[in-house]
Amino acid sequence: MTRHIRHAAVFCLVLLAALLVNTAWLQVLQGRSYGGNPANRRPAIARYQQPRGDILVGGRAVTGSRDTGEQLRYERTYADGPLYAPVTGFASQLYGTTYLERSEDRVLAGTDPMLAGFRLWNDFTRGQPAGGDVVTTLNAAAQRAAFDGLGARKGAVAAVEPATGRILALVSTPSYDPAELSGNGPAAEAAWARLNDDPEQPMLNRAVRQTYPPGSTFKVVTAAAALDSGVVTDLDAPTDSPDPYRLPGSTTRLVNEADDCEDASLRFAFAWSCNTVFAKLGVDVGAQAMREAARGFGFDDPDLKVPFAVAPSTFDAPADRAQLALSSIGQYNTRATPLQMAMVAAAVANGGQVRVPYLVERTTRSGGATVSAAGSRPVRQVMRATTAERLRELMCDVVSDGTGRNAAIPGAVVGGKTGTAQHGVGNAGTPYAWFVSWAQGAEDLDPRVAVAVVVEDASARRGDISGGGTAAPIAKAVMEAVLRTPAAPQS
Template identity: 50%
Template structure:
């Protein structure tokens, strides 16, 4: 009977061996997979087991943390004035994950980043509670407040950039949401999350970075830049050879102006000041699609931007026929931009042609306040020569200051303001409500501290009232004023 006994012993050995092999498979080979599994609550539990670091604006934290009575997550994150700051921070929820800055710098904020290894070791040995690091942003609280207050009750977005460095000063999007309402996992959090998602106004859409709009007349700034850079126009005050009415090539359709404007053979300055579609459509065709695309790309079109939050790519269409070039050159057809992109256009012009790479994270700091990483301003491209940039600046200033100009509403005493209005058509055959745009910069003592782009969509006002100058310019003005005043 002993031979089968020995075999049974071997069989039992194999059973135990199978368990050992399986345990090695789970605990060693598959460990990483299991730990990063989407259903695994442990990383989130770990993350909320200690208060996270803060996102900081103007030296003050705009996020915080409170202890909860949940048996899963010890802390939950809070936001100060969450709706205003949500487009900057994104959300960070125990149940729904995180996005934008909260996601990108999650490692720093939660303290798990490899760069915080030393801090973790210290807190392990000293027995102190582990803490997260801070994310110091470039934002300007006053400018952000001005932008958010100006857009309140409307649907739209505003972006302000410091042209000399590329620092993002304001990044507002309305309607917005308060990330605090769903930071935990209770039923009320779930309700808030669901209602935000079913809201047809899309409060969780970051319009400043992720929504592209037809730029309308504000795109004439890019067309002007292309005309100057290609040498099609050298003197902005010389008459251009512009027919009126302008029949688009290959069609029998005239490219209409808004009202009866003095656009025949108008100078480039006048064309921009009163916003002549016919002049810029004609000019765009003269310049040609390839050169237009090249100039637009220098401003950042046709590529996603990372600030470091991803911004959608703005589009200037390629490989199109001449009539489409004409329409695209006045910001219609398939031309689409994000508010960030238009702010970049204004900032490049204001910074004498140098486009600085926009960014919103200035510093990453360890819990011990050591700087782990600092973003250095970086030039992204040079869409314009300094001379051409100055010519364009003087044209933009005419838009605001000339009696015929469309941008009076942006005038600020004590500062030189250059701007461009836009009223972009929307939908098939203009069926949708137009988008009101205003793109501008302000200059104090020959240096520009701020460039801003504002878009207001679907305003409750009727069509005739919608114009960049009327709706968007006052918001832009308040933002610029806030930046100028805070710099004093």
């Protein structure tokens, strides 16, 4: 009998060893493949088992979570979804996450290790901290002013605080409601198909992911290069610029919309946007100096994130002088996002210094304790302070006496630059209307806001489209909204 008990005991030990080996094999060697298997719903169930943290604008949550009572329990909700969609993105149980919902996902989902107060205890209990919150830099009034200003038109607005780089507004139209994609049923699938098939591309963030020819707004960069390089030393001296201007090495003649551009001074040419003057200035400055100036402002930077990625704005500074002339007036291959052009205006407003733009002020635990803060952002000097001062003077002339009068704000100092960018084969496309600007209130020590507006507006009559007529009023509304808001403390 003892022998049989011993054999049974050995057999049980063998079974136990086999079980342990099999468990170790599954957990250690096969765990990753099982964990990543699409059929494994446990990660998804765990992910949606608790409410997601919120994204805040001006102290108010613009996101939320709804208890569905289903297996994937909590579903994302959005307040003013279309207004903030270019910032929040979406958090979908079917299609993943975009924009802040993606870049700050670990904080919002509660999986960031920084959220855990007692990490060893959480590891032992397999508990997960509550989702944290993301506090944005947005100015709610400016965001609303930009969205309402664009209305039904296709376009984008970006506004930044020159001294800090805080993004105050980021709007893209047409927009969409991210809540339509939150669930995992047929309604979310239908919304996804409809939004992706829409030729107006409502899910495209035109403020940071779409580049446009900046047209005459790029003349701010060309003027900075001309002043810094010494090609122009006197704002009021004649520039020896023919009208029309034959592009070097070609038979193409460049003309102007404005009159009296022949040999115009930089002051007059900037106020009335003389193409011939700035095309020739770009050639006189040279490809290398123009390239360095553009890169100083932020062009050709593939790594800019705010924290989600921004499409690179480009200035290729072609060796061909005819192409360089066109690039220097924001045409040919020159491309820019609205955020990039807001950075250009901000650099002028901030004494020639540009701050890296950012959208997240801080992240917090659900109780409000700070987890991380943006802090001071890197700064670079893109032009001489004296050059920036002269450009501020030129931009003020545009608003007071030139093509940007629709952006004037009583009691405030406003500088701007209009632009009407041609595009399409043979420039047959409806022009894009641009306006870049900055504003300083009567009681402000420094400019409070820099704005860039682009309006595609394919439904407008070609003759009705201009930066001053179409885009400048939108910029004015955004600047007024910021100037009415008490200044935030600088980091």
